[in-house]
Structures are given as structure tokens and as C-alpha cells.
Amino acid sequence: MRSCILPGRYSAIISRGFSQCVLLHSKKSSSSSRWIARQKTDFYAREAKIQQYKSRAAFKLIEIDKKYKLFSPGMTVVDLGFAPGSWSQVSVERTQPQSKVIGVDLLPCAPPRGVNAIQGNFLSKRVQDRLKQLLYDPMDIGRNQVEELAMEPMMSDNEKNDITTEAPLSYINKERRESANDSTLHPTSSATSTTEYRSFPVDIVLSDMCGFSPQESGFWLRSVTDPHNRLANTTGLAVKDHGASVDLCDAALMFAIDTLRPGGNFVCKFYTGKEDKNLEQRLKKVFKKVHREKPDSSRDESREMFFIGIGKREDVKFEHVFR
Numbered sequence: 028m029r030s031c032i033l034p035g036r037y038s039a040i041i042s043r044g045f046s047q048c049v050l051l052h053s054k055k056s057s058s059s060s061r062w063i064a065r066q067k068t069d070f071y072a073r074e075a076k077i078q079q080y081k082s083r084a085a086f087k088l089i090e091i092d093k094k095y096k097l098f099s100p101g102m103t104v105v106d107l108g109f110a111p112g113s114w115s116q117v118s119v120e121r122t123q124p125q126s127k128v129i130g131v132d133l134l135p136c137a138p139p140r141g142v143n144a145i146q147g148n149f150l151s152k153r154v155q156d157r158l159k160q161l162l163y164d165p166m167d168i169g170r171n172q173v174e175e176l177a178m179e180p181m182m183s184d185n186e187k188n189d190i191t192t193e194a195p196l197s198y199i200n201k202e203r204r205e206s207a208n209d210s211t212l213h214p215t216s217s218a219t220s221t222t223e224y225r226s227f228p229v230d231i232v233l234s235d236m237c238g239f240s241p242q243e244s245g246f247w248l249r250s251v252t253d254p255h256n257r258l259a260n261t262t263g264l265a266v267k268d269h270g271a272s273v274d275l276c277d278a279a280l281m282f283a284i285d286t287l288r289p290g291g292n293f294v295c296k297f298y299t300g301k302e303d304k305n306l307e308q309r310l311k312k313v314f315k316k317v318h319r320e321k322p323d324s325s326r327d328e329s330r331e332m333f334f335i336g337i338g339k340r341e342d343v344k345f346e347h348v349f350r
């Protein structure tokens with residue numbers, strides 16, 4: 028059993044990864060106090076509360092969209108690493124009506140209204156296959172059908188690595204699926220329903236994934252109800268964070284090659300380091316324009332940056348990008 032003292036008002040004994048947590052009382056740590064103090068004075072954190080976004084990260088995507096005009100109504104958006112869900116919220120707002128937003132995250136997280144989600148590791152083939160199945164499904168899930176998704180009880184790291192969670196289909200949707208007589212058509216939205224694009228059902232791939240590490244200190248309130256609060260977004264080791272982020276960007280890029288329509292757009296977060304240039308070169312093979320952005324809402328002290336790929340090229344071949 029691994030045990031750790033949770034600074035903040037609580038401490039926890041964690042066994043089986045994250046699956047069991049016993050709350051005990053303890054003193055606030057300086058790191059959690061610093062985090063709370065920073066959130067209180069952070070303009071974007073306050074603004075996120077006022078505008079009811081799940082997190083301040085919403086403003087990074089809003090800034091990027093302001094500059095590059097990524098979204099339009101009726102689009103299909105895949106949001107990789109969606110939890111707690113502010114990018115998905117922005118995606119839904121900017122693509123309604125008739126849109127489809129699907130998120131994937133390792134963490135159990137109730138998706139925002141209008142979003143469907145898969146809980147699982149995006150690097151797992153099984154999770155990607157399930158995501159594609161949802162995208163290609165003729166049934167129009169994702170329109171405010173949050174009730175289609177069930178929250179699984181928390182799982183151990185091993186259990187959660189490779190698992191997707193969804194509630195069984197409702198009776199109505201079973202009927203709709205059965206009556207959909209051409210399973211090769213994927214009319215997901217007005218933006219993607221034309222013949223030439225139906226094998227590429229996605230209009231935008233977003234990836235805010237980062238290789239997080241379980242936190243052993245710095246816990247604060249709601250770390251049990253919101254597992255997101257138990258994770259650090261980075262390990263603090265620049266080289267490791269950089270390498271992990273490039274791997275996740277590459278996984279998102281491979282998925283985009285498979286599913287993103289020609290002309291579609293791509294956003295991925297990465298931590299700066301010596302592999303940037305190579306990643307940028309790969310992106311340039313897939314997109315007509317590639318930009319680097321550090322939005323104002325991204326903290327100065329963070330090494331995070333974003334690549335924005337505009338306009339996926341026609342006939343992109345996997346082997347031309349990765350070799």
C-alpha cells in the first residue's frame with residue numbers, strides 16, 4: 028500500500044492507485060497554499076468561474092480560435108484529454124447547432140453538456156477504435172446526450188489504462204442504429220456530410236493532453252470528488268515533459284491523418300524542447316499552414332506552447348509523415 032500525506036485540509040491514504048481514498052485531517056502545505064493564492068489572484072481563473080467554464084484553460088482555446096477561426100456551426104470535434112472539460116465547452120458553444128463533440132480522457136469525468144466522452148488511454152488501440160466507431164456511427168450521438176455516458180467507479184491505474192466507459196444504448200438509439208441501413212455513411216454534421224469527406228468524419232482535432240504524474244503533495248479540497256485535482260500536469264522534469272508531450276502530439280497527429288477531413292484543423296499542446304522542430308516538420312507535411320502559439324492566458328512560467336495546423340492537405344499518407 029502506498030500512503031501519502033495530503034497537505035491541504037485533508038490527507039489521504041491511497042491504495043490501489045486512486046481507487047480508495049480515506050480522508051484524514053491535516054495541515055495545508057505551502058504548495059497547496061501557493062496554488063490557492065495564485066488561483067485567487069489569477070484573472071483567467073476568476074473569469075472562468077464567472078463564465079462557468081470548467082477551468083481557465085478555456086481561454087487558451089478562445090484566444091487561439093479568435094486568431095485562427097477554427098470553429099463553425101455543425102462541426103465534429105474530437106477533444107483529446109478533455110477533462111475537466113473547458114475546451115469541450117468552448118467547442119460546443121462555437122459549433123452549435125448540429126455539432127458533435129467527443130472527448131477522451133484517462134480520468135473519470137462527467138463530460139459537459141452536449142459532449143460525449145470515452146474514459147481511457149488515447150494511446151491504446153482499443154480506445155482509438157472505440158472513438159472511431161463513435162465517429163463513424165450513423166447514429167447522431169453527441170447532441171446533448173450526456174446521459175448516454177455512465178461514470179464508472181474509480182479504477183486502479185492498471186484497470187483504467189485500456190478501458191472505455193459508456194452506458195448501454197438507450198432503447199431509442201438502439202432502434203435508430205438498427206434502422207440506419209448504410210453503415211458506411213457517416214453523416215455527422217453539415218460540415219462533413221458531403222460525399223468526398225465521409226470517410227474523414229472529423230473537422231477539428233484538439234489535443235490538450237499532457238503526460239501527467241500522480242501528485243504526492245499539493246492536494247487540496249475536492250481532490251476526491253474531482254480526480255483532476257490529484258494530478259500534476261507535468262512531472263517538473265523539462266526533458267521528460269517535453270518528450271511525453273511530443274509523443275502525445277504524434278498520437279493525435281496520427282489520428283488526424285486517419286480521421287480529419289481535408290481542410291480540417293488541428294491544435295495540440297506541447298512542452299518546448301529539442302524535438303519541437305521535428306514535430307513541426309511532421310505537422311507541415313499534414314497541414315498547409317502550421318503556427319506556434321503561446322496564448323496570453325498560458326502562464327509565463329509554463330513551457331507549454333501550442334501548434335495550430337490549418338487546412339489538412341489532401342491525400343496525406345502516414346508513411347510520408349512518419350518515417
Ligand SMILES: C[S@@+](CC[C@H](N)C(=O)[O-])C[C@H]1O[C@@H](n2cnc3c(N)ncnc32)[C@H](O)[C@@H]1O
Binds near residue numbers: 084085149260
Ligand atoms: C491539461 S488537462 C486538459 C484540460 C482540458 N483541455 C480542459 O480544457 O478542461 C490534460 C488532460 O489530458 C489527459 N491525458 C493525458 N494523457 C492522456 C492519454 N494518454 N489519454 C487520454 N487522456 C490523457 C489528462 O488526464 C488530463 O485530464
